[in-house]
Amino acid sequence: MENESQHTSAMPRDFTFQLLKQITNDFSEDNRIGVGGYGLVYKGTLDSGEVIAVKKLYYKHPGLDSDKQFQNECTNLMRVRHQNIVRNMMPKIGDFGLSRLFDSTETCSTKGIIGTPGYMPPEYINRFHITPKFDVFSLGVTIIKIMAGHQGYSKLADMSSQEFIQLVHEKWEKALQTTVLSHTSHGVKKCIEIALRCVEADRVKRPTIAEVVDELSKIDTAIIDELNEIDTARSSPIEQVTNLRSNQAFNPCVNSGMFSKGGGKDGKMISSCSSQAIRASSDSVLLSVDIKCQILPSASVKIFSYDNLRLATRKFRANTLLGEGGFGRVYKGWIDENTLSPCKPGTGIIVAVKRLSQESLQGHQEWLAAEVNYLGHLSHPNLVKLFGYCLEDEHQLLVYEFIPRGSLDNHLYRRGPCQPLSWNLRMKVALGAAKALAYLHCAETNIIFRDFGSSHILLDRDYTAKLAGFGLAVNGPVGEESHLTTRVVGTHGYAAPEYIATGHLTQKCDIYCFGVLLLEMLSGLRVLDPNRPAGEQHLVDCARPYLEHKHKIRCVIDANLGGIYSFSAAQKIAALALECVCLDPKKRPTMDAAVSVLEGVQEDEEPEAAEHQESGKKVTASASRKNGKSRWNIFGGGRS
Numbered sequence: 001m002e003n004e005s006q007h008t009s010a011m012p013r014d015f016t017f018q019l020l021k022q023i024t025n026d027f028s029e030d031n032r033i034g035v036g037g038y039g040l041v042y043k044g045t046l047d048s049g050e051v052i053a054v055k056k057l058y059y060k061h062p063g064l065d066s067d068k069q070f071q072n073e074c075t076n077l078m079r080v081r082h083q084n085i086v087r088n089m090m091p092k093i094g095d096f097g098l099s100r101l102f103d104s105t106e107t108c109s110t111k112g113i114i115g116t117p118g119y120m121p122p123e124y125i126n127r128f129h130i131t132p133k134f135d136v137f138s139l140g141v142t143i144i145k146i147m148a149g150h151q152g153y154s155k156l157a158d159m160s161s162q163e164f165i166q167l168v169h170e171k172w173e174k175a176l177q178t179t180v181l182s183h184t185s186h187g188v189k190k191c192i193e194i195a196l197r198c199v200e201a202d203r204v205k206r207p208t209i210a211e212v213v214d215e216l217s218k219i220d221t222a223i224i225d226e227l228n229e230i231d232t233a234r235s236s237p238i239e240q241v242t243n244l245r246s247n248q249a250f251n252p253c254v255n256s257g258m259f260s261k262g263g264g265k266d267g268k269m270i271s272s273c274s275s276q277a278i279r280a281s282s283d284s285v286l287l288s289v290d291i292k293c294q295i296l297p298s299a300s301v302k303i304f305s306y307d308n309l310r311l312a313t314r315k316f317r318a319n320t321l322l323g324e325g326g327f328g329r330v331y332k333g334w335i336d337e338n339t340l341s342p343c344k345p346g347t348g349i350i351v352a353v354k355r356l357s358q359e360s361l362q363g364h365q366e367w368l369a370a371e372v373n374y375l376g377h378l379s380h381p382n383l384v385k386l387f388g389y390c391l392e393d394e395h396q397l398l399v400y401e402f403i404p405r406g407s408l409d410n411h412l413y414r415r416g417p418c419q420p421l422s423w424n425l426r427m428k429v430a431l432g433a434a435k436a437l438a439y440l441h442c443a444e445t446n447i448i449f450r451d452f453g454s455s456h457i458l459l460d461r462d463y464t465a466k467l468a469g470f471g472l473a474v475n476g477p478v479g480e481e482s483h484l485t486t487r488v489v490g491t492h493g494y495a496a497p498e499y500i501a502t503g504h505l506t507q508k509c510d511i512y513c514f515g516v517l518l519l520e521m522l523s524g525l526r527v528l529d530p531n532r533p534a535g536e537q538h539l540v541d542c543a544r545p546y547l548e549h550k551h552k553i554r555c556v557i558d559a560n561l562g563g564i565y566s567f568s569a570a571q572k573i574a575a576l577a578l579e580c581v582c583l584d585p586k587k588r589p590t591m592d593a594a595v596s597v598l599e600g601v602q603e604d605e606e607p608e609a610a611e612h613q614e615s616g617k618k619v620t621a622s623a624s625r626k627n628g629k630s631r632w633n634i635f636g637g638g639r640s
Ligand SMILES: Nc1ncnc2c1ncn2[C@@H]1O[C@H](COP(=O)(O)OP(=O)(O)OP(=O)(O)O)[C@@H](O)[C@H]1O
Pocket: 322, 323, 324, 325, 326, 327, 328, 329, 330, 352, 354, 384, 400, 401, 402, 403, 404, 405, 406, 407, 410, 455, 456, 458, 468, 469
């Protein structure tokens, strides 16, 4: 580490948009030097001759507060000064948008998953804990990738640490050939050893950043000393050392093709993902990276005026409020079906009007376009119907059919006046939701919903499930492609582990979510609940061992059912749930197979829920309620 004063460059200054436009040649293609998840980066030359990089943010990203991230990036960069953060030809860190400043012992929690797949440690994925050890984990992944290459990194999962170190070391020796020195050789091994300690699952076992820096510096010094001792005409020692530490192009594992099987690097996967995204499904659903904010014309989607929606909802009066989601509030309104003009309560048809909150309107564009472009073109009894939308000045609203019983999560977690759902109704809802997903996954539509869960399932008067919330949906992979590679978005607790770890998105990710939903239906427990005791907060993790043993299944059954359920049906649902949340995506069933299982369960069971059979004896509701109470003690006794 160098003295702080050495790194004190001029404070960031304010630039006018006009000036940035001018120095980047009107953000021309020729000046473009990169593309990131949040914007494009351009080269600009100041009057002084200094060359700077200008990041032009796209628009706000749904689920992320871009204003906050922008402020974060500025604030944190201003407060943190180091040579490897802003200047010089050394590797440097940028992108402080998601960063947080906090004490080294502090732990904090987040709600949504944000980050780059593969770089996030298990405690964040499972319990959304953030500590300084988060960055240590990410650093470890980075070092391993530098040493072993991107493909090489994936080999780590298949071998022991010792085998991995040996393998990478051999490749380095082979590639360096005559230039290999004893300290270099030792340094390679040591470097991977350090990195492997950084990616320990248990964050307590990871070293601190200071320890990592200290150990890496020792390797550096030893190699430089050794290189300086011999007279090498090929290149300067510093150059070699710099390559060894930071230049992936120098990576023998990559260059030798050792780990090249299975295709390209991140960049290739992302570009193939974008190019494949432009295509038509049978319903002419078009969605591409370039046009993803555009709303496509559709005869079935009406355009409403803001004034009419305002009047239809009685000026968004509080007593018409149906609920609130991440993007805004939903109001009840009345319109004339033919003229779409507002009408008096009790006349015309009832609609649900979602008014997107105005704090981050720009960020809603992509979300809104996906919602309209998918829902406006699809039609299925288990999908909510979209009547239309309104885009006027700062107003963004969506108009849906009114689904009287609201969302499933309210029923499962008893919010508001909702009654607990009976076993039979749970099975009906599960089948309806499964049919909706099966429809999206079929060859003609080929859509990945990506944000499946109980808050996106609405219940009609007769408890028909209606899937809603297509804002994060995407077209599935086509042709030879096995998956899409995307930034990880979704809801904690539902996202499939391989999606979180790699960003690889397939329909099997939706099937994992469906398995999580089945667990919610069986248990009546929230997917993630920080109020539950440690070790029991993550529903999938704590339910899995019980589902694996037939005789333990009753331990996870919702006590609110009062014991009124069919045990044989519960066994089948538990087996299906377990299959859906299998860690190996290939072993998960298709949605068609899940629909067949659920149909079978409905056919087998009596229309009225059979009473819970235990050891051949019928258990009465009150007795089983007592059992239910004690059963929940297995999960710490707490319901939330
Ligand atoms: N079409 C509808 N008919 C009746 N009630 C609805 C309808 N759509 C939404 N609601 C009610 O409004 C609440 C909020 O809905 P919204 O879709 O905004 O929430 P969400 O699905 O939790 O959030 P998000 O889409 O932001 O993830 C729901 O829980 C539901 O009770």
